Amino acid sequence: NAGVTQTPKFRVLKTGQSMTLLCAQDMNHEYMYWYRQDPGMGLRLIHYSVGEGTTAKGEVPDGYNVSRLKKQNFLLGLESAAPSQTSVYFCASSPSAYYGYTFGSGTRLTVV
Amino acid sequence: TQLLEQSPQFLSIQEGENLTVYCNSSSVFSSLQWYRQEPGEGPVLLVTVVTGGEVKKLKRLTFQFGDARKDSSLHITAAQPGDTGLYLCAGMMNYGGATNKLIFGTGTLLAVQP
Numbered sequence: 001n002a003g004v005t006q007t008p009k010f011r012v013l014k015t016g017q018s019m020t021l022l023c024a025q026d027m028n029h030e031y032m033y034w035y036r037q038d039p040g041m042g043l044r045l046i047h048y049s050v051g052e053g054t055t056a057k058g059e060v061p062d063g064y065n066v067s068r069l070k071k072q073n074f075l076l077g078l079e080s081a082a083p084s085q086t087s088v089y090f091c092a093s094s095p096s097a098y099y100g101y102t103f104g105s106g107t108r109l110t111v112v
Numbered sequence: 113t114q115l116l117e118q119s120p121q122f123l124s125i126q127e128g129e130n131l132t133v134y135c136n137s138s139s140v141f142s143s144l145q146w147y148r149q150e151p152g153e154g155p156v157l158l159v160t161v162v163t164g165g166e167v168k169k170l171k172r173l174t175f176q177f178g179d180a181r182k183d184s185s186l187h188i189t190a191a192q193p194g195d196t197g198l199y200l201c202a203g204m205m206n207y208g209g210a211t212n213k214l215i216f217g218t219g220t221l222l223a224v225q226p
Contacts, residue, residue, distance in 0.1 A: 004154075035216075092154070103155050
């Protein structure tokens, strides 16, 4: 019962460093999403994908890039980390645009 | 501007009490979902309501979608410590064509004391 798996679970970065967050789902879902969760701000959509090879911007895409080379994987990249990107990042997937989402357990990222 | 406002933001009650959480918007949603999130975990889907006026029950939890599909409520009867968590409502909006996106509220943090 893997569902949606996110790696790593925790990470501390220095300002200016880069990193990639990996999301993998084993449910054959077409849609995948990256959200960030901050106190008082709720969950905000960063980028999403409606299928293999496609990506689109969400509500807060600046400073992030994504790729969906394989249907089961959705990667979130930070090219030059900033303290404002300190957050908890969640990946989610759904079979279509109309169904509920299955979330991963999150990655807690601190940028110092 | 937050499209979905939840109230209250925080709620601390004793085991056995009843409570209601509200989710309000000025926008119309094609459907509305409720999630519960526990510390250190991702949100878990509880229910999806689609039709205006729809009521769904999940054991002690009752979910209602407003007639105009702009608001929703979650009522918990006889709350238990296991109900503790962050409750999130999320509305599905159409952004043109086949693109639908889920907009999340800021959440209600519930603590049920034994």
